[in-house]
Amino acid sequence: MICEMDADSVVRYFRGKNILITGSTGFLGKVLVEKILRVQPAVKKLFLLVRATDDGSAKRRIQTVVTGREILKVLKEKHGNKFERFIENKLCPLAGDIMYENFGLHNVQLKELTDDVDIIVNGAATTNFYERYDVAFDTNVLGAKHVCAFAKKCAKLKVLLHVSTAYVAGEQEGLIPEKPFVMGETLREGTHLYIGSELNLIKYTLIELNTNSSSEKAERRTMKELGLKRAKQFGWPNTYVFTKAMGEMILGHLRGDLPVVIVRPSIITSLLKEPLPGWMEGIRTIDSVIIGYAKQALKFFLVDPNTIMDVIPGDMVVNAMMVAMAAHSEEQAQTIYHVTSSLRNPASYTILQETGHHYFVDNLPRGKNGEPIRLSKMRFFSTVAWLRAYMVIKYKLPLEMLHLVNIVLCGVFSRLYDELSRKYILAVKLIELYAPYTLFKGCFDNMNLERLRMATEQNNDGEHYFDFDPKTIDWDDYFYRVHIPGVLKSLA
Secondary structure, eight states, X not given: OOOOOOHHHHHHHTXXXXXXXXXXXXXXXXXXXXXXHHHOTTOOEEEEEEOOSSHXXXXXXXXXXXXXXXXXXXXXHHHGGGHHHHHHHHEEEEEOOTTSGGGGOOXXXXXXXXXXXXXXXXXXXXXXXXXXXXXXXXXXXIHHHHHHHHHHHOTTOOXXXXXXXXXXXXXXXEEEOXXXXXXXXXXXXXXXXXXXXXXXXXXXXXXXXXXXTOOHXXXXXXXXXXXXXXXXXXXXXXXXXXXXHHXXXXXXXXXXXXXXXXXXXXXXXXXXXSSSTTOOXXXXXXXXXXXXXXXXXXXXXXXXXXXXXXXXXXXXXXXXXXXXHHHXXXXXXXXXXXXXXXXXXXXXXXXXXXXXXXXXHHSOOBOTTSOBOOOOOOEEESSHHHHHHHHIIIIIHHHXXXXXXXXXXXXXXXXXXXXXXXXXXXXXXXXXXXXXXHTOOEEEOOHHHHHHHHXXXXXXXXXXXXXXXXXXXXXXXXXXXXXXXXXXXXXX
16 A cells, blocks of 8 residues: 655655666666755765776766766756765765676675665666577576675665666566566467576577687677577567566566565656756667658668657656655565557657757758758558568669679679678668567556556655656657757767
8 A cells, every 4th residue: 555645755755865877878777866865965885886996986987977968967056066975975886797606896895785676677788689688587587686785684674676677577568567477478479488498598509609619709608599589488578578578577586585676667758857958868669760861861760650668767767766765665575667658648659740840940960061861752562561562673683683783793892792781681680670569459457557656646846846647748848859859969
């Protein structure tokens, strides 16, 4: 049962807390760190676990990729010349990695953390769809295991929040509930997943590659293909969501009576309101359309314009995370939240197409020499089969003709043919990787999130702001005035 809270009570919850955050150098991690420091300067300490050789390197990395970034602009203005001292007092960068037991920390650090930490936020992940299986498994699966084991050692722990993804649902259609995975559960009927066997498979494959003296390139390709193969065998479209699903299983299986919140955002986009509307880092699936259209470099895209694109601004995700931590503190249960928009305020790809066209007609993109770029509409394909047929006619057949000419001319065009062949194979692979998202037919149930919102919507217009209701978003206005300019600014 969620008790009613207002925004001020959420802020008060973080007062005097010690919080361990993994993944603080990522987009969502930076937004979370900034929000906590801005609304609750009396937070005791944020321990930021980062990959680095030592704590000095960790500190320099945080200074470069977190506190030195524009996202902290409002916080810098608020503290003025006392900003550096404030950051020094509140942030404690630690060199470590969740792929190791106890994160690879030495005993003194370990004791300090396990004695003092009140909250753990696990946002570290590898999000590459086509990642090496061993790399993704180490971070997304074993990482979740190590975070859970560490949390059990924390004497004062009040809640562990784990950031996952709504797309652990794979390619399911219809209404997808906010329910946990059972250990060994798969998305393909008649199969059962043994996570220990997957780890052994990875180890044996690496040993075999080493025995055969495989090149680094061959090893990388083999491990990437292995991840995709195992994911598809059990019903997931790629290595990323497959390993994130296994991470959830591990966490649910090992947590015991730990208070656990799993947040599953959909596609996270630029900030809607605070601290800087439109701020973002990294390119999402939908941003490829925007960038490709702006540069007139992307002539076609795999998407059904009538399909719902489930996107959610990054600040709304962080708001939901902070409210969920306060709501489920010391609650010996596991709660799942879909932080999504497809049920409460669905937006189709047609909206992106139309607002994008409108934006670039009003703000004509220009080339390297300042000349206006002539706009032509992008071609959308609503099925993989149609796009493949188009690519065969447009690219594959000319490629085969080049191959014949190359044979006749004794290999004059060998280098060109090899380069174009690689690009074609890559394009086909990218189509397969992105199709589950651009053609996604599911709708994420978010009734748990709605109950949380209803319990915390009072007094939400005061000094502190924790809105995560997608119903408040005007998608046309958001894309035109906030997101598209934000995407273009991030590329500048």
